[in-house]
Amino acid sequence: xxxxSFENHIMKQFDEELEEIxxxxxxxxxxxxxxxxNALRAVSEADSQLAExxxxxxxxxxxxxxxxxxxxxxxxxxxxPAASDLRLVMMVTKAVNDxxxxxxxxxxxxxxxxILAGQSGTTQGYTEVRHMGQSVCTMLANALDAFxxxxxxxxxxxxxxxxxxxxxYKTALRELVTYMMEDPRSISRVxxxxxVIRSxxxxxxHAKNLCEQIVFVVKGKDxxxx
Numbered sequence: 001x002x003x004x005s006f007e008n009h010i011m012k013q014f015d016e017e018l019e020e021i022x023x024x025x026x027x028x029x030x031x032x033x034x035x036x037x038n039a040l041r042a043v044s045e046a047d048s049q050l051a052e053x054x055x056x057x058x059x060x061x062x063x064x065x066x067x068x069x070x071x072x073x074x075x076x077x078x079x080x081p082a083a084s085d086l087r088l089v090m091m092v093t094k095a096v097n098d099x100x101x102x103x104x105x106x107x108x109x110x111x112x113x114x115i116l117a118g119q120s121g122t123t124q125g126y127t128e129v130r131h132m133g134q135s136v137c138t139m140l141a142n143a144l145d146a147f148x149x150x151x152x153x154x155x156x157x158x159x160x161x162x163x164x165x166x167x168x169y170k171t172a173l174r175e176l177v178t179y180m181m182e183d184p185r186s187i188s189r190v191x192x193x194x195x196v197i198r199s200x201x202x203x204x205x206h207a208k209n210l211c212e213q214i215v216f217v218v219k220g221k222d223x224x225x226x
Contacts, residue, residue, distance in 0.1 A: 035106040042113035054110035061103035091217040098206040105199040125193035128172035155214040165204035
C-alpha cells in the first residue's frame with residue numbers, strides 16, 4: 001500500500017483543512033453509497049416510498065458537492081498548495097463531481113423504481129439488476145476504501161472490476177432486448193429495467209474514475225485513457 005502524509009506542514013491549520021476536505025469527501029461517498037443501495041432495494045422490493053426518499057436526498061448530495069468545492073477553492077486561494085497537497089485538493093474537486101454523478105444515477109434508478117412499482121407483469125431483468133447492482137456496490141465500496149487508505153494497489157485492483165461490470169451490462173442488454181422481441185407486451189416494463197442497468201454501468205465508470213484519481217494523488221501519474 002502506498003502511504004501518504006499530509007501532516008508535515010508548519011501551519012497545523014493547513015493540515016486540519018486538508019483533513020477536513022478529505023473527511024467530507026468520505027462522508028459524501030458514504031451518502032451516495034447508501035443512496036445506491038436504497039435505490040436498488042426499491043427496485044427489487046417494488047418499494048415506491050423508499051424510492052421517493054432516495055429522490056428527495058439528491059438535493060442534500062448536491063449541496064455537499066458545492067460546499068466541498070468551495071472549501072477546496074478557499075484552500076487554493078489561502079494556502080497556494082504545491083506537490084502532493086495540490087494533487088489532493090485537485091483530486092477532491094474531481095472526486096466530488098463523480099460522487100455527485102453517482103447520486104444522480106441513483107436518483108434515476110429510484111425514479112424507475114417508482115414507475116416499476118406501479119406496473120404489473122413480468123419481473124424479467126430483476127435477476128440481472130441484482131447481480132449487476134451487487135457488483136457495482138462492491139466496486140464503489142472498494143474505491144472509497146482505497147481512497148480512505150490512499151491504497152494504490154487496491155485502487156488498481158478495483159479499477160479492473162469495471163471490465164466485469166461492462167460485460168454484465170452487455171449480457172443483460174442482449175437478454176432483455178431478446179425478451180422484448182419475444183413478448184412485445186413486456187416492452188414498457190423492460191425498458192425501465194434497461195434504464196436501471198444503464199445507470200449501474202455509468203456508476204461503474206464513475207467508480208473507475210475515483211480509482212484513477214487515487215493513483216494521481218499518490219503517484220502524481222495520470223492513468224486516464226491508458
